[in-house]
Amino acid sequence: MAKITFDGIEVEVPDGTTILNAARTIGGGIVPPAMCYYTPLKGSGGKCRACLVRVAAGSAKDPRPMPKLVASCVTPVQDGMVVENTTSEQVLNVRKGIVEMLLINHPLDCPVCDQAGECDLQNFAFEHGVSTTRYEEERRTFEKIDIGPLIQLHMTRCILCYRCVYTADQLTEKRVHGVLGRGDAAEIGTYIENIIDNEFSGNVIDVCPVGALTDKTFRFKQRVWFTKPVNAHRDCENPKCCGKVVLWYKGKDVLRITARKDQYGEVKEWICNTCRFDKKETSDWTIEGPAHIDRSSVISANHYELPVLNAQVIADLPESSVRDLEQNPPMRLGN
Amino acid sequence: MGRKLLTEHINVEGIDTFEVYRKHGGYRSVEKAVKTMTPDEVVEEVKKSGLRGRGGAGFPTGLKWSFLAKPEGVPRYLVCNADESEPGTFKDRQLMSKLPHLLIEGMITSSYALGANTSYIYIRGELLYVLRILEKAIAEAYAAGFLGKNILGSGYDLDLYVHPGGGAYICGEETALLESLEGKRGNPRNKPPFPAVQGLYARPTVVNNVESIAAVPVIVNDGGDEYAKIGVGKSTGTKLISACGHLNKPGIYEIELGVPVEEFIYSDEYCGGIWKGRDLKAVVAGGSSVPILPKELILKTAAGENRLMTYESLSDGGFVTGTMLGSGGFIAMDETTCIVRNTWNFSRFYHHESCGQCSPCREGTGWLEKILHRLEHGHGNERDIDVLASVAKQIEGNTICPLGEAAAWPVSAAIRHFRDEFEWHVRYPQEATRPGAVFPGKAVLA
Amino acid sequence: MESTTAPVKPQFSEAAKAEIDRICKQYPEERRKSAMLPVLHIAQAEFGGWVAPEVQDLVAEVLGVKPIEVYEVSTFYTMFNLKPVGKHVLEICRTGPCQLRGSDELTLELERITGAKVGGGPSADGLFTLKEVECLAACGFAPVVQVREKYYEQLDTEASVNAMLSELRTMVHRPALPWEEKGLPNAIANN
Ligand SMILES: Cc1cc2nc3c(=O)[nH]c(=O)nc-3n(C[C@H](O)[C@H](O)[C@H](O)COP(=O)(O)O)c2cc1C
Numbered sequence: 001m002a003k004i005t006f007d008g009i010e011v012e013v014p015d016g017t018t019i020l021n022a023a024r025t026i027g028g029g030i031v032p033p034a035m036c037y038y039t040p041l042k043g044s045g046g047k048c049r050a051c052l053v054r055v056a057a058g059s060a061k062d063p064r065p066m067p068k069l070v071a072s073c074v075t076p077v078q079d080g081m082v083v084e085n086t087t088s089e090q091v092l093n094v095r096k097g098i099v100e101m102l103l104i105n106h107p108l109d110c111p112v113c114d115q116a117g118e119c120d121l122q123n124f125a126f127e128h129g130v131s132t133t134r135y136e137e138e139r140r141t142f143e144k145i146d147i148g149p150l151i152q153l154h155m156t157r158c159i160l161c162y163r164c165v166y167t168a169d170q171l172t173e174k175r176v177h178g179v180l181g182r183g184d185a186a187e188i189g190t191y192i193e194n195i196i197d198n199e200f201s202g203n204v205i206d207v208c209p210v211g212a213l214t215d216k217t218f219r220f221k222q223r224v225w226f227t228k229p230v231n232a233h234r235d236c237e238n239p240k241c242c243g244k245v246v247l248w249y250k251g252k253d254v255l256r257i258t259a260r261k262d263q264y265g266e267v268k269e270w271i272c273n274t275c276r277f278d279k280k281e282t283s284d285w286t287i288e289g290p291a292h293i294d295r296s297s298v299i300s301a302n303h304y305e306l307p308v309l310n311a312q313v314i315a316d317l318p319e320s321s322v323r324d325l326e327q328n329p330p331m332r333l334g335n
Numbered sequence: 336m337g338r339k340l341l342t343e344h345i346n347v348e349g350i351d352t353f354e355v356y357r358k359h360g361g362y363r364s365v366e367k368a369v370k371t372m373t374p375d376e377v378v379e380e381v382k383k384s385g386l387r388g389r390g391g392a393g394f395p396t397g398l399k400w401s402f403l404a405k406p407e408g409v410p411r412y413l414v415c416n417a418d419e420s421e422p423g424t425f426k427d428r429q430l431m432s433k434l435p436h437l438l439i440e441g442m443i444t445s446s447y448a449l450g451a452n453t454s455y456i457y458i459r460g461e462l463l464y465v466l467r468i469l470e471k472a473i474a475e476a477y478a479a480g481f482l483g484k485n486i487l488g489s490g491y492d493l494d495l496y497v498h499p500g501g502g503a504y505i506c507g508e509e510t511a512l513l514e515s516l517e518g519k520r521g522n523p524r525n526k527p528p529f530p531a532v533q534g535l536y537a538r539p540t541v542v543n544n545v546e547s548i549a550a551v552p553v554i555v556n557d558g559g560d561e562y563a564k565i566g567v568g569k570s571t572g573t574k575l576i577s578a579c580g581h582l583n584k585p586g587i588y589e590i591e592l593g594v595p596v597e598e599f600i601y602s603d604e605y606c607g608g609i610w611k612g613r614d615l616k617a618v619v620a621g622g623s624s625v626p627i628l629p630k631e632l633i634l635k636t637a638a639g640e641n642r643l644m645t646y647e648s649l650s651d652g653g654f655v656t657g658t659m660l661g662s663g664g665f666i667a668m669d670e671t672t673c674i675v676r677n678t679w680n681f682s683r684f685y686h687h688e689s690c691g692q693c694s695p696c697r698e699g700t701g702w703l704e705k706i707l708h709r710l711e712h713g714h715g716n717e718r719d720i721d722v723l724a725s726v727a728k729q730i731e732g733n734t735i736c737p738l739g740e741a742a743a744w745p746v747s748a749a750i751r752h753f754r755d756e757f758e759w760h761v762r763y764p765q766e767a768t769r770p771g772a773v774f775p776g777k778a779v780l781a
Numbered sequence: 782m783e784s785t786t787a788p789v790k791p792q793f794s795e796a797a798k799a800e801i802d803r804i805c806k807q808y809p810e811e812r813r814k815s816a817m818l819p820v821l822h823i824a825q826a827e828f829g830g831w832v833a834p835e836v837q838d839l840v841a842e843v844l845g846v847k848p849i850e851v852y853e854v855s856t857f858y859t860m861f862n863l864k865p866v867g868k869h870v871l872e873i874c875r876t877g878p879c880q881l882r883g884s885d886e887l888t889l890e891l892e893r894i895t896g897a898k899v900g901g902g903p904s905a906d907g908l909f910t911l912k913e914v915e916c917l918a919a920c921g922f923a924p925v926v927q928v929r930e931k932y933y934e935q936l937d938t939e940a941s942v943n944a945m946l947s948e949l950r951t952m953v954h955r956p957a958l959p960w961e962e963k964g965l966p967n968a969i970a971n972n
Pocket residue numbers: 387388389390391392393394396416417418419420421504505506507508509510542543544545547548736737738741
């Protein structure tokens with residue numbers, strides 16, 4: 001076991017635990033944000049740099065501070081380590097910079113994006129960002145493509161967290177999509193074959209932190225904040241599928257089905273495509289009750305913060321959200 | 336004349352063949368090491384020599400070797416970094432193509448010291464012709480009993496292979512290099528774990544630059560103490576400097592560390608001064624990643640002392656008034672050079688070479704390049720210079736690998752020392768973008 | 782030029798197969814994927830200077846990896862041409878030290894002479910593709926152009942540029958690689 005101090009709070013965790021997971025055992029507002037790390041996916045993390053923290057003392061043995069901020073999601077704790085997150089001005093400033101970087105090439109199309117309302121980037125920007133951008137250059141754009149009949153890839157929104165790649169690698173036998181190209185021209189793609197066809201491929205939708213991979217069977221049917229999430233399960237024939245899902249209702253209709261996420265937005269048990277795409281009748285399921293969507297503040301608080309105010313396209317906002325918007329003007333990006 | 340420890344025989348006819356190389360004392364270090372020394376004794380000599388990594392970071396080689404994990408029954412590797420892609424640097428290519436056996440000898444002696452039975456030379460893909468030269472030389476070394484099973488009857492086995500890259504600067508970063516050697520994209524790894532514990536194929540691995548490895552035979556032959564006598568302070572031995580840009584005699588020079596920068600630029604023994612009789616404007620002394628310095632600061636430190644070609648002297652003054660020896664890629668610019676153009680060029684390089692894994696570098700390098708492109712082409716605005724400086728700062732220190740810093744430093748330094756020239760581009764775009772335009776001096780801004 | 786689909790599945794020559802076998806033995810048996818880059822180089826040399834999707838699939842088959850693993854790599858490294866190219870690909874270094882010694886001017890000159898554009902398709906006569914690349918580790922001999930495995934250096938005079946171009950224009954077969962028999966008719970263009 002290792003004892004560490006995180007933002008002044010002491011916590012003891014098993015050796016080898018990452019700083020991020022140690023912080024999660026404390027919970028609450030001190031937990032660093034994570035845009036690429038995903039506990040169930042081996043090898044994930046370290047890329048987005050959202051979770052950078054300051055190590056003020058490396059360990060009891062060597063109490064020197066670490067020279068640079070470290071990615072808390074991939075850095076293991078040491079006994080006696082002292083970590084600063086929300087207590088460090090430097091960390092908070094750097095994080096603002098990370099938000100800015102992630103947004104410079106991100107399309108400002110939140111109002112028309114399916115993910116709006118449950119987008120990690122939107123939350124991240126809202127909670128940690130600054131409200132202006134200094135970016136005057138042209139944004140990178142890609143054509144959106146269908147990867148099979150069930151999933152759509154809107155690459156322009158991708159933040160290259162690699163989660164979908166690890167998911168396909170670790171959940172399916174034959175990964176057909178990956179990261180092509182490099183630098184800021186890198187993209188998620190399939191090169192020539194363009195069908196992701198596998199019983200577990202749908203999970204890439206759930207792991208995607210932004211609206212880059214979306215459920216085609218749900219697209220444009222409904223804004224997410226109009227839907228009501230309900231936990232349900234069924235006896236799935238597929239031995240690798242847990243059969244435990246969230247049904248997203250509008251009235252009596254199941255609009256879409258997702259795996260269950262924990263408070264950090266992580267799916268701990270995967271579901272198969274049959275459960276996700278083919279069982280859209282209430283009669284297919286045993287209903288457990290309303291799902292608690294904890295951390296996605298945007299949904300649970302029933303308010304919707306647009307990173308961009310774009311009046312023409314948000315005409316369909318519900319009354320409550322409009323009121324909310326008036327009271328809490330969203331941040332403005334762009335000039 | 337300084338001593339030439341690596342390149343003494345570089346112009347000998349046929350020195351690329353085993354026979355001629357051997358006649359000139361080649362492979363003595365292998366004989367000495369495997370027959371008369373324990374591996375630890377070899378490591379000890381390298382430690383005593385004070386040799387510092389010649390790939391750019393200048394980390395003491397002996398110390399690095401002593402960190403190598405040695406779990407029982409697990410193979411470990413020595414990988415030579417011959418990716419040489421840092422703009423301004425071309426020494427390894429010269430060394431390998433002209434003296435292939437020197438590197439091979441160094442690889443054998445070093446592998447013995449580390450207890451590696453398989454070693455690789457990772458060479459940048461563009462240098463396939465050098466790979467052919469190395470493979471031919473390796474075949475000769477096998478035939479002569481210096482590679483393979485039971486080398487010189489010592490019981491020590493070593494296989495040595497050359498592996499080509501495919502065109503990616505980032506594969507010079509040691510963990511990207513290892514990924515690439517495993518047949519993957521050159522995405523640097525998060526550290527820890529460090530290669531010394533989990534490197535190639537997750538096994539303990541040492542990665543060293545060509546020139547570092549090539550220095551090992553001399554150190555083993557003459558002893559670490561002898562080697563350490565050359566140079567100044569903690570900058571021991573000789574260093575290959577790749578001199579390029581606006582010099583009368585660009586090329587590779589093996590110098591004893593400690594030569595004054597002024598002598599290196601102007602003496603006929605080295606670069607022979609600035610071309611076309613022009614004046615020197617600035618120097619990037621250690622490959623494109625290190626801070627650029629104006630003439631006054633490259634010749635003399637801020638305190639007015641002569642700047643020497645050593646790790647310490649070049650970095651005197653930190654990044655405020657100093658720079659780094661880096662890889663020894665010495666790029667000289669004459670008085671007509673446009674610093675904005677050059678900074679944009681380097682920024683384009685890093686933008687092009689970022690692997691794209693981490694957000695500050697992936698997005699930030701593109702941002703820097705785009706602003707600099709605008710500035711250079713006469714479309715800058717008042718805010719640009721400050722935004723540049725602050726974006727560079729946002730990248731620095733927050734990335735997975737040092738490419739982020741390498742992209743940020745040249746921009747920060749150019750602004751630090753040549754801010755007037757940037758301002759000129761903003762305020763007088765028409766003049767600044769005229770072909771062949773030369774910054775007339777800060778007086779125009781008054 | 783649009784990517785042409787090879788009518789028949791491409792196959793490595795016997796010589797190339799032997800070379801690939803030799804290379805694969807350099808890595809631990811379960812690490813055959815390590816041979817990815819060397820095998821891609823061989824593939825590009827064998828199949829007309831570029832790696833078509835079918836060729837990449839062949840590489841995947843030979844290495845026993847998924848095709849996507851090859852695409853991920855071939856698109857990361859700049860040496861692999863993903864579109865058909867002219868007989869000779871002129872890779873012009875554009876980085877700082879070369880720029881200081883005239884690489885921008887050289888590029889314009891080569892565009893003018895060949896009629897090809899950097900980043901575009903091959904010249905009308907099918908002879909040349911122009912490609913800008915980053916530092917080739919020859920900065921002291923700038924400006925520099927690489928064609929296949931050969932470096933052409935100090936191309937700052939008309940004579941040196943012309944010498945390079947006439948050498949390439951008169952070349953019928955690309956130079957044989959070490960594992961190929963000398964004099965083997967190695968077509969340079971797409972075969
Ligand atoms: C972006 C980047 C590029 C690098 N390129 C090279 C290179 O081309 N050659 C090299 O020897 N080291 C290069 N390095 C340094 C290596 O990571 C590593 O420090 C070096 O190979 C260690 O060898 P040494 O201790 O003998 O210098 C690079 C580092 C970075 C971050």
